[in-house]
Ligand SMILES: [Fe+2]
C-alpha cells in the first residue's frame with residue numbers, strides 16, 4: 001500500500017520502535033490511531049502510541065533511547081515520551097488512571113503493520129481507552145467516531161458499556177453511535193430501525209391472511225406504534241391489532257384505526 | 273338519459289355476509305345498472321366470492337363487474353368469475369357488454385387493469401425480465417380495454433376498471449405509491465373511445481372525482497372513498513367523439 005510521505009515517516013518510526021521493544025523482550029502492544037489502522041481504520045497522522053506495563057515503562061523508554069530516540073518531558077504522569085526526529089512516540093502505561101495490565105497485553109493480537117508483525121491492542125480495549133479519555137477538554141468525537149465506525153464489528157459493545165461506567169461523555173458518544181446506526185443501543189439490542197419496522201409491519205398486515213389490509217399506515221416513534229387507516233369491519237380491526245402486537249412485542253400499539261362506513265345517503269351526480 | 277350506479281372494493285368475507293344487501297334496496301329507483309369495480313373479496317377465495325354472489329344476486333338491475341387484485345390473490349379468479357356469472361352477474365375482463373336501458377344502449381367495457389404510473393412517473397418495458405413483464409402487463413391490459421371499448425355497439429360507453437386511469441382520483445394516497453395504483457395507458461384507451469364515464473376502485477384513500485386529459489369524467493368508487501353503498505352517475509346524451 002502506498003502511503004503519503006508523513007504517514008510513511010510515522011510508520012518507519014513505529015516499525016523501528018516495535019522491533020526494538022520486541023528484541024529487548026519488553027511486553028507491549030501497539031495502541032492509538034495506528035492500532036486502529038492495523039484493524040482497518042484509515043491511517044493516523046498524529047503520533048505513534050504503544051501501551052506497556054507501568055513497571056516496564058522506564059525500561060521501554062531506555063530501549064528507544066538505545067536506538068537513537070530522544071526522550072522528552074511528558075507533562076502527564078501516565079505516559080513517557082520520546083522523539084524519533086520529528087515523530088513523537090508515546091508509551092502509555094496508566095491511561096485515564098487505569099494501569100495497563102498483563103491481561104490487556106494478553107488480549108492484544110499479533111497483526112501485520114506495514115509488513116511487520118506486532119501485538120496490536122484489542123479493539124474493545126482500544127475503544128475503551130479512547131472513551132475513558134473523554135472529558136471537558138477532550139470531547140471532539142470526530143476521531144473516535146472514525147475508529148468506532150471502522151472497528152464496530154470487532155468491538156464488544158456490551159463490555160464497552162459496562163466498563164465506561166456512568167461517564168456522561170461516554171454516554172453521549174454511545175448515544176451518538178446509536179443514533180447514527182453504528183451500533184444498536186443497549187436494551188434495544190437487535191431492534192430494527194423504526195423505518196424498517198414500520199415497513200415490515202405494513203407488509204405483514206397486507207400479506208397475513210388474517211388481515212390482508214393494504215391501507216394501514218404504521219408510524220413508529222420510540223416504543224410507540226401508531227396504526228391508522230380504514231379497515232373493513234370491527235373484527236378486522238381487532239385482528240390488525242393482534243397481528244401488530246404479535247409482530248412487535250414490547251411496543252405499545254396505538255389504535256387509530258377506523259372502520260369503513262357505507263351508510264352515507266345516496267345522491268345522484270349529473271354528468272354532462 | 274342513463275344512470276349508472278357503481279361501487280368497488282367491497283372486500284367481502286364471511287363477516288360481511290348480510291351487511292351489504294340491505295343497502296341495495298333502493299337500487300331500482302336509483303340506476304339502470306350497477307357496476308362493481310373489483311376487489312370484491314378480501315383474499316380472493318371462492319368462499320368469499322360466494323358471499324359476494326349472495327349479496328349481489330337477483331338485483332333489480334343488471335350487475336357488471338371486473339375483478340380486482342385481491343380477487344386474484346388465491347389464484348382462484350376464474351372460479352370466482354364463474355361463480356358470479358352463475359348468479360347472473362356479468363364479469364368482464366377485456367370484454368364489453370351492452371345493457372339495454374330505457375335511455376338507450378349502455379355499453380360497458382372492463383378490465384382489471386394494472387399498475388404502471390402516470391406520464392413522466394411510470395415504469396417502462398426496459399431492463400430486467402421482471403420489469404418488462406410488469407410494464408407489459410399494464411400495456412396489454414390497456415390494449416384489451418381499448419379493443420373492448422371499440423367493439424361496443426352502444427349509444428353511451430362507460431369504462432370499468434379496478435386500477436385507476438388518472439392521478440386525480442388518487443389524491444389522498446401517498447404520492448410515492450401512485451405508480452402502483454394505476455396506469456395512464458388506461459386513460460389513453462378511454463379517451464380514444466370517447467367514453468362518457470370511467471369508474472375505478474383500488475385507491476381506498478383517494479378521492480372520488482377526476483377527469484382524463486381528454487375530458488372524460490373519472491370516478492373512484494372504492495367503498496372507503498364513497499362512504500355510501502354506491503355512487504350514482506347520470507349520463508346525459510353526449511356527443512363526444514373519439515379523439516382518434
Ligand atoms: Fe381494494
Ligand SMILES: [Fe+2]
Nearest residue numbers: 311340341474
Ligand atoms: Fe385493489
